[in-house]
Amino acid sequence: MKDGFRQSMAWLHSWSGLLLGWLLFAVFLTGTIAYFRQEVTVWMQPELHGSIPDAGTAERAVERMSQLAPDAAQWTIALPGERSPAVSVSWRPADAKPNDRAALKRATLDAGTGAVLEPRETAGGNFLYRFHFELYGMPREIARWIVGIATMAMLVAIVSGIITHRRIFKDLFTFRPEKAALRSWMDGHVAAAVLALPFHLMITYSGLLLFMTMLMPWAVDLAYDGNRQAYFAESGFRRAPPPPRPAPQAAPLTPVAPLLAEADRRWADRGGVGSLTVTNPGRANATIELRPAESDSIGRGAATERLLFDGVTGRAQEVPAADPQPAAMATGNYLMGLHLARFAGPGMRWLFFVSGVAGTVMVGSGLIFWVVKRRSQRGRADTWGNGPEPFGHRLADRLNIGVVAGLPLAVAAYFWANRLLPAGLGERAGWEIEVFFLAWAAALLHAPLRPSRRGWAEQLWAGAALFALLPVLNLATAPGHLGNSLPAGNWLLAGFDLTALAVGLLLGFAARKVGRNAFAGKTVPAPVLPAGAVVEEPT
């Protein structure tokens, strides 16, 4: 009876995981990279690499804004920091409607000179970020539903997986790469799942919460008679700030340097000032608002600490206190804030990235385990399914190749396209994405044409080469290569190159193991299991 229960949980785990596993792998992989989406975008815009911030950057930016947009209703200036070397500015023309985001004008300024930069057109890290919850080329709502359903399958797979595995703490440190393929894949899958289990639970549940009104609108629609705007207003979301009302009298803007100095002192441990918002610049009722680079509050919608100054006299003004969030919203916002990790400084960001990698490895190894287990059930000590193989197992294996090995290859191809396509090409951002999908399609088509083991090895080698050579490509096509970025301590660019190199080496390591047939187990043949058996070692 007890074992029966665990067996049906094992069944549920393997099928809920498999059917949406390929999509989940893509969501995890691109979502993990998206933790560094700003850094990725900067790498993909070499025109920004020469921008070097100094003490006068903020003042210069404000001065440049008074030339670029003297009559704007509001300026927003994002200062360079650990995540970007250049100044990103946006402004709202005086005649734009208050909540019309499309009316915002944007520009990028050189931090050292204040000159307007013209970076190449690219979707950068934003494409990978958007893809991880909206896919591409299909209506946004449908794509979000598909990802939402996959997320629910993930939650079911996590719950049934925990019930199946049971001995979570006993096996916490167990990894036996020298054992037969079946066992070492199992160990790897369990390790990736268990070691980052809190992260997996958080990321999955908060992923559902981020879509909650779309996936589960029934409570809102009943309690508010279908008026969702009323719900959003009442629950404190999307409260738009009052639109700027420029005073008729002109007045010069106060020098920003003293304000910045005060804020930098105050936020010394938070990366100093991150952004300035100037409302009604050049008018008698101008205000200047400063925010720190790193937030101390996680929650989405939670008020970050900020400083408000009178824009003419420079006197500090009182910041209107944000309404305290009720416990329910605070909990939900905390989880969603963790998912998005917008608050995270570099150290935290790396922790999220590593946890995301663990999630990607968990899904990928689970997919591979599904095939390896079925091959061993058919009584084959060889992992590669060289003999006759049922169509379903074959299909799963070739999809595994095209997704687990093929998607990293496509991501690398996206980065290569960024540097090899001419900088002035029309629709350039679209072409980069085109290359990503062409590379992925090629991988998915290549897989069924090759024997399993060759398919794995060839695609892993291709991905390894593309990633490991990215620093070389950067050397050939941009000034911010390792030879310059390392001595300058530019960890933003060096971090990208070194991470690409590490990913390339890891893929190469995997490719070499596949080539040597190491994953098939050296001497110990995989045990022949009865169908439906729960894989577990006797204690």
Place this chain on the structure above:
Amino acid sequence: MILSSLCVAYAGLLALALAMDRHHEQVFARRPSARTSRLLGWAGWLGLTLSLPPTVTAWGWAIGIPAWLGLLTVAAAALVLLLPHAPRAALRLGPAALLCAPFPALLG
């Protein structure tokens, strides 16, 4: 701060692993006595507990707890990869990590 916590967490996880028969054998080629196993287990939990305060003092509870869990993931991943390939190195890294732990805290 983050490095102090990581070092202590690694040492704690190592002690917890050594308290288990399977991993004790991996490193020492023999099983631990019941007493050793119990002591190692306590030391392990003590290590995990001590690795929490640095993250909480640095970031507060709201960010400190997720950060601590993330550090445990990283430390455990290192241990899991080291144990089968280089059990001796996994062992030596423990005391080394403990010795290094105070320095990042003193620096900043």
Place this chain on the structure above:
Amino acid sequence: MTTLPSRLRFGPDGLRRLDVASRSLAGIVGGYALAAVAAMFLALALPMPRAEAVYTATMMSFAIHAGAFVWAFSVRTRRVWPGLLGPTLLLGGGTWLLHGLQSGAPS
């Protein structure tokens, strides 16, 4: 009727396939229906301001769906649908009553 696993084994057994299909449908559609109705009921029943009650109920509904899904694969075949539909109808009735009471009462 035995426990589930013997029915979940691969084989030419048509009944087993039907059982799996029925449980999957119960987990996906029945589980969602239960979660949706539970969210509506809780939104009206929780003693909190309206927005908070709606938020809390919706937030909990995903756990209810996942729990119902797993539950549909853990009990005997004949208990799956009654076990999901029963609470759904009950909560639906409760929602209808509460909604009638709350919209009828002058506030």
